[in-house]
Ligand SMILES: [Zn+2]
């Protein structure tokens with residue numbers, strides 16, 4: 494079991510490890526710059542080196558993920574916005590590599606009505622440019638992949654299905670530095686029912702056939718304020734939404750998924766994940782493992 498949480502970064506990023514530890518998270522996710530502005534945070538190399546060392550030495554937090562800036566839109570028909578998005582993604586990845594992050598999670602963006610097929614070539618170019626142009630990781634530090642996140646399916650958003658994400662990866666020549674982060678709330682909102690063992694099997698199958706199961710790197714673990722298929726991105730605390738503990742358990746306990754980092758991005762009491770949210774997620778995970786143990790005995 495590896496329950497993570499989105500936490501605050503803080504100036505040297507090192508306080509984020511403590512913040513994760515304090516609520517019992519064994520992985521963390523942070524923003525390395527303000528997610529709603531273009532202004533890049535510039536870190537001295539020593540700061541990022543120190544973070545990497547602190548992370549490797551940390552007794553309980555095993556992985557640190559970064560979340561890219563929300564403003565990035567690789568699908569935009571506006572050349573100026575595309576260029577800004579490109580520069581920001583490359584910068585976000587440079588920071589992620591330098592600090593030894595386990596991945597940088599990216600929202601691909603929206604084609605703004607032009608259509609997925611029209612936007613696909615520029616999206617692939619943008620991902621490949623970021624991977625090729627970002628500063629390399631220091632020697633001995635593991636490669637930091639870009640993690641494409643699925644969307645809730647609103648409007649022209651790109652990445653609403655594993656077929657779309659698979660098509661992006663295909664267009665990038667199946668580059669091994671591109672991986673996937675699945676948000677449970679977005680998946681639910683996009684209409685996918687994973688809330689039973691059969692549904693979770695179908696999810697594994699769908700990821701494997703279009704993306705490749707080996708690219709599935711982590712989850713964003715959220716319950717949903719809105720109904721399945723509503724296409725809205727609205728996170729709820731575990732067991733306080735329309736998926737519920739039993740529904741999340743079916744995904745979390747699945748043998749193909751149970752060992753991956755599952756990062757809470759829940760509201761808590763408006764201040765983000767609390768220790769009680771981590772405890773709820775742990776409960777859901779244990780329930781999930783029980784579900785599959787019972788299924789194995791039945792078969
Ligand atoms: Zn995200």
Ligand SMILES: [Zn+2]
Nearest residue numbers: 676679726727
């Ligand atoms: Zn979301």
